[in-house]
Amino acid sequence: MAHPKIEKLYKQIPSFECKPGCADCCGIVPWARSEWDSLPEKKEAISTDCPYIGKDDNCSIYEQRPYMCRLFGNCNDPMLRCPHGCGPEKPLSWQKAQKLTNKYHGLIDK
Ligand code: SF4
Ligand code: SF4
DSSP states (O other): OOOHHHHHHHHTSOOOOOOTTOOTTOSOOOOOHHHHHTOSSOOOOSSSSOTTBOTTSSBTTGGGOOHHHHHTTSBSOGGGSOTTOOOOSSOBOHHHHHHHHHHHHHTTTO
């Protein structure tokens, strides 16, 4: 598990179903220390693709994916919108997402 304060941030992010077998937004993502430390297997990126993209293009560590992967697609910010139009019924406002992300940055060493 990530640091409890990071887990609390996760709970404030809505969820939605992705297009099956899609990893189009998966690249190099930031990790807080506790997110990284809680992974059973550490993989180094050998390209700009995330090393945790599974064989079927699904996330192989979905339950342990870091904050940024959870936020993507869940916010009104055009930079964070899913290119396939997937997203929750009620996405976070840009302001709310910014607030959560600022808190996350403050916890990056936790
Ligand atoms: S958010 Fe969109 S682009 Fe990213 S994995 Fe899901 S469906 Fe694919
Ligand atoms: S951790 Fe999972 S969701 Fe995040 S970029 Fe990698 S494969 Fe995609």
